[in-house]
Amino acid sequence: MGDIPERVMEAPTYFDRPVLKPPRWDWNVTAYLFLGGIMGGLGLLSLVARGDREDERRLRRTARFASLALAAANPALLISHLGRPERFLHMLRIVKFRSPMSLGVWGLLLYSGAAGANVVRELAEAGVLPRWTRHLAPSIATPLQALLGAFTAGYTGVLLSATAIPLWAAGKRHIPAASVCSGLGGACALASLLSALQGNDSVKPKLERLEMVAVTAELFVLNDFRKAGGYYAKPLFEGSRGERLRAYTMLAGIAVPTALNTLGAIVELPRPLDAIRTAAASVLTLVGGYVFRESLIESGKLSARDPHAAFVQPR
Amino acid sequence: MSTGFFTDTTLCIGCKACEVACKQWNELPSDGFEFTGDSYDNTSQLSGTTWRHVAFVEQMSLGEEGLRDRWLMLSDVCKHCANAGCMEACPTGAIVRNEFGAVFVQPDVCNGCGYCVVSCPFGVIDLIETFDPKGTLYNLATLRTDRREAEQTALQATGGVAGKCTLCYDRQRLGVEPACAKACPTESIQFGEIDELRERARRRVDALQARGVGASLYGADDVGGGVGPLHAFFLLTDRPETYNLPPQPVLPSTHQRAGYTAAALAVAGLTAVAWAIFRSA
Numbered sequence: 001m002g003d004i005p006e007r008v009m010e011a012p013t014y015f016d017r018p019v020l021k022p023p024r025w026d027w028n029v030t031a032y033l034f035l036g037g038i039m040g041g042l043g044l045l046s047l048v049a050r051g052d053r054e055d056e057r058r059l060r061r062t063a064r065f066a067s068l069a070l071a072a073a074n075p076a077l078l079i080s081h082l083g084r085p086e087r088f089l090h091m092l093r094i095v096k097f098r099s100p101m102s103l104g105v106w107g108l109l110l111y112s113g114a115a116g117a118n119v120v121r122e123l124a125e126a127g128v129l130p131r132w133t134r135h136l137a138p139s140i141a142t143p144l145q146a147l148l149g150a151f152t153a154g155y156t157g158v159l160l161s162a163t164a165i166p167l168w169a170a171g172k173r174h175i176p177a178a179s180v181c182s183g184l185g186g187a188c189a190l191a192s193l194l195s196a197l198q199g200n201d202s203v204k205p206k207l208e209r210l211e212m213v214a215v216t217a218e219l220f221v222l223n224d225f226r227k228a229g230g231y232y233a234k235p236l237f238e239g240s241r242g243e244r245l246r247a248y249t250m251l252a253g254i255a256v257p258t259a260l261n262t263l264g265a266i267v268e269l270p271r272p273l274d275a276i277r278t279a280a281a282s283v284l285t286l287v288g289g290y291v292f293r294e295s296l297i298e299s300g301k302l303s304a305r306d307p308h309a310a311f312v313q314p315r
Numbered sequence: 316m317s318t319g320f321f322t323d324t325t326l327c328i329g330c331k332a333c334e335v336a337c338k339q340w341n342e343l344p345s346d347g348f349e350f351t352g353d354s355y356d357n358t359s360q361l362s363g364t365t366w367r368h369v370a371f372v373e374q375m376s377l378g379e380e381g382l383r384d385r386w387l388m389l390s391d392v393c394k395h396c397a398n399a400g401c402m403e404a405c406p407t408g409a410i411v412r413n414e415f416g417a418v419f420v421q422p423d424v425c426n427g428c429g430y431c432v433v434s435c436p437f438g439v440i441d442l443i444e445t446f447d448p449k450g451t452l453y454n455l456a457t458l459r460t461d462r463r464e465a466e467q468t469a470l471q472a473t474g475g476v477a478g479k480c481t482l483c484y485d486r487q488r489l490g491v492e493p494a495c496a497k498a499c500p501t502e503s504i505q506f507g508e509i510d511e512l513r514e515r516a517r518r519r520v521d522a523l524q525a526r527g528v529g530a531s532l533y534g535a536d537d538v539g540g541g542v543g544p545l546h547a548f549f550l551l552t553d554r555p556e557t558y559n560l561p562p563q564p565v566l567p568s569t570h571q572r573a574g575y576t577a578a579a580l581a582v583a584g585l586t587a588v589a590w591a592i593f594r595s596a
Contacts (some may be wrong), residue, residue, distance in 0.1 A: 011557075
């Protein structure tokens with residue numbers, strides 16, 4: 001895959017006009033894909049954090065509160081991009097397994113339910129809500145939230161690849177995999193930033209190690225996409241779009257935070273300095289994650305305008 | 316019974332009566348005027364409010380036998396695919412297949428998410444704007460004030476949703492043929508029962524080939540990639556790319572399985588790593 005037969009590349013175009021229609025999506029969809037990935041990653045973090053260790057219990061609480069906040073923000077973003085926002089509820093008329101857009105809405109909704117139940121449990125255990133309310137969130141709610149989180153982080157990639165946009169279709173394996181990696185990386189970055197702010201320093205090394213693995217995996221997937229995607233992948237990796245992806249995502253969003261996190265792992269920095277290091281690494285990872293989604297959307301628009309890529313569509 | 320269009324490009328004279336008839340019958344607003352300089356094609360493309368588009372291809376070459384020139388014209392339209400990408404993608408169920416076998420957008424159900432737009436392998440369906448502040452898009456600025464206000468109100472009421480050819484659902488319900496086919500003066504656009512049209516198209520190809528014209532059908536049979544045969548198909552005398560038709564379209568939903576599998580593998584791998592980091596000590 002990735003290469004278009006010579007005879008098609010030499011085919012006459014129709015005044016170089018696009019065959020396909022570009023995506024009609026802007027910053028709100030980018031933000032939704034970005035925050036949806038983080039939200040999903042937080043679900044996994046709240047599953048792996050152990051309840052019998054004080055620092056990890058605090059991490060779990062932070063992850064649960066943050067994921068509920070994101071679950072509240074995401075529908076707003078989703079609704080704001082609709083041409084007829086007042087008709088959002090029409091999405092809930094049906095469940096359609098063939099449409100990632102439909103499944104994703106249901107995934108988001110169920111995730112919100114699980115995240116809400118787990119927050120209720122946290123509040124009940126903290127004594128804010130009556131004690132009996134913790135039964136509203138049975139222990140199955142935690143793995144359920146993680147599972148739904150994994151789905152919300154991954155389906156955003158499938159949503160893009162199950163389209164006719166040549167770049168996205170050519171990345172049918174790479175884009176979903178990279179979306180999961182980027183989502184978990186962002187979740188770790190957000191969690192370590194919040195942990196640093198709370199002074200919950202002992203959990204940071206674990207988060208940072210996981211973040212390094214996730215974003216490094218993302219880098220490998222992106223690099224493999226560049227090679228395997230061939231002609232179809234060019235809009236993402238070449239030109240000013242490609243430079244932006246390399247500068248903000250690959251360098252500032254993956255390489256630099258990984259270097260900072262490695263530094264934190266081998267050198268013991270004094271506390272304020274270490275908090276600044278964590279903050280810098282986290283913010284950079286988050287920026288990189290956002291630019292990754294933005295690059296996908298914007299280079300998808302470029303890809304749609306290329307008639308040759310649309311003549312022979314990736315299988 | 317399924318009905319459809321057989322568009323025979325060898326008969327098209329580029330009069331654009333189909334475009335006009337479609338706009339008029341379906342009460343579609345103007346898309347604004349842009350002089351493209353691309354032959355006689357100032358319509359440019361199908362859109363949410365343009366459901367027929369006549370493409371003009373000027374072919375001229377100076378060879379040993381002298382000047383060779385020919386004009387190809389094709390009235391493009393929604394293909395009403397047997398397996399429609401837009402219909403599969405639609406999360407509201409607004410896009411349905413109606414009793415005439417056509418792919419139909421229910422405007423009162425559509426919420427304008429735009430997922431069908433990227434899921435059409437032919438680039439047909441698009442969103443209709445609700446309001447254009449500069450008034451240039453639909454030529455509103457050139458209208459008299461009272462007309463402008465009426466058009467703006469109409470767009471606010473009907474826009475924001477996806478739009479494309481309905482195969483004149485309302486006219487078919489009344490038992491009359493779609494407006495474009497009715498208006499076509501040369502019978503380049505033929506409307507009818509799909510199987511009958513395919514047979515007619517094959518006979519036409521045979522007749523043309525007997526006369527030495529290199530004719531072929533596009534979409535009368537399965538176009539591949541999971542899209543299946545098209546309910547609006549074409550007779551071409553050049554390769555499909557020439558008319559801006561993709562020779563190898565792909566049904567987008569065929570990518571889903573690979574996508575979900577890749578995501579699941581990434582999730583499994585990262586969960587294992589996370590488990591090892593948090594739970595091993």
